[in-house]
Amino acid sequence: MPIALITGCSSGIGRALADVFKQAGYQVWATARKAEDVTTLAAAGFTAVQLDVNDGPALEQLSEQINQQHGGLDVLINNAGYGAMGPLLDGGVPAMQRQFETNVFAVVGVTRALFPLLRHNKGLVVNIGSVSGVLVTPFAGAYCASKAAVHALSDALRMELAPFGIRVLEVQPGAIASSFAKNAGAEAEQLLNQQSPWWPLREGIRARAKASQDKPTAACEFAADLLKAVQQDRPPRLLRLGNGSRALPLLAGLLPKGLLESVLMKRFGLRGQL
DSSP states (O other): OOEEEESOOSSHHHHHHHHHHHHTTOEEEEEESSHHHHHHHHHTTSEEEEOOTTOHHHHHHHHHHHHHHTSOOSEEEEOOOOOOOSOHHHHHHHHHHHHHIIIIIHHHHHHHHHHHHHHHHTOEEEEEOOGGGTSOOTTOHHHHHHHHHHHHHHHHHHHHHGGGTOEEEEEEEOBBSSSHHHHHHHHHHHHOOTTSTTGGGHHHHHHHHHGGGSSOBOHHHHHHHHHHHHTSSSOOSEEEESBTTTHHHHHHHHSOHHHHHHHHHHHTTOOSOO
């Protein structure tokens, strides 16, 4: 039975992936930060582990657990992440640090901790990026930058892990039905206040937080398509799935930069002077 570890399985994409991989015959190690989510995952038949992906000692302990039970790992899916929304200068460096710790640094930390197990089984690393790393929008700068970093890290890891027989697949989802927009909206509301120079544009900020749920693809459909790619003899280097996952990068590549920025500024209420 192949072994898969998936981070961020409390809901949305992570939970859908856990379900689909389990149905396909994988022994799924499903992680979540909150104890109640771990309880739910365990009740559903997963090997559920409470994990903060930024906790180094906890990652080493998890690696040892998997090693003792299985001796190796076939698939690692770095899915845990969130979207920091709002003006870059409102959130400042602290917001950027929090965003990169979870969305970027944890990709390296988790993969590093599980490297010996992946090496043993000549496994596959799947990094969940986003089309937002290709098409950058206002009021999501920290999130877009973090996903662009995931793209760069995936390319570097793919080359560096190849001598050990470990492959790397980056996924760039478009709009996928999940709690992402709800959580992103909550992040934005924490920053929104009347002292912000961008307070008059608050509806544009809220609109960006909700944009990820514009005609979303079902999470179960996304998960099934990703499973098919994982099970290929030669998984692709890059996989774009979900509504907008192909059209938005195409726009980013074809439209003149000035025109694209003008369109995005109009879409999120940034036209005119404050």
